[in-house]
Amino acid sequence: MNLEFVGPASLLETGDVSYPAMLNGKALKCSFSYEALQDLDPDSIETNALKLFKTHQLKLLSIAEQKILNGHAIDGAVHLFSHDLILD
Numbered sequence: 001m002n003l004e005f006v007g008p009a010s011l012l013e014t015g016d017v018s019y020p021a022m023l024n025g026k027a028l029k030c031s032f033s034y035e036a037l038q039d040l041d042p043d044s045i046e047t048n049a050l051k052l053f054k055t056h057q058l059k060l061l062s063i064a065e066q067k068i069l070n071g072h073a074i075d076g077a078v079h080l081f082s083h084d085l086i087l088d
Helices: 034-040 049-055 057-069
Strands: 003-005 017-023 026-032 077-080
Touching (some): 003 057, 017 049, 026 057, 034 049, 034 057, 049 057, 057 077
Parallel strands (some): 026 077
Antiparallel strands (some): 017 026
């Protein structure tokens, strides 16, 4: 499996963040819910979803990668929600 996160991050109308990837040469849409972004940093006063994403980008992309490797990419997309977070 060849996975490459190509970016850039963009804000969706829903308030979620999208980050494009390529999976085996095909476009893959990765989206991260605003709630998941907030849950990664509950003490933060930051409300800008793109800033929250960029602050936690490596962790978020790692979680997305694990979902993809586990077969959760469906119809060219993978979605990350609060319940997907692995909190330390």
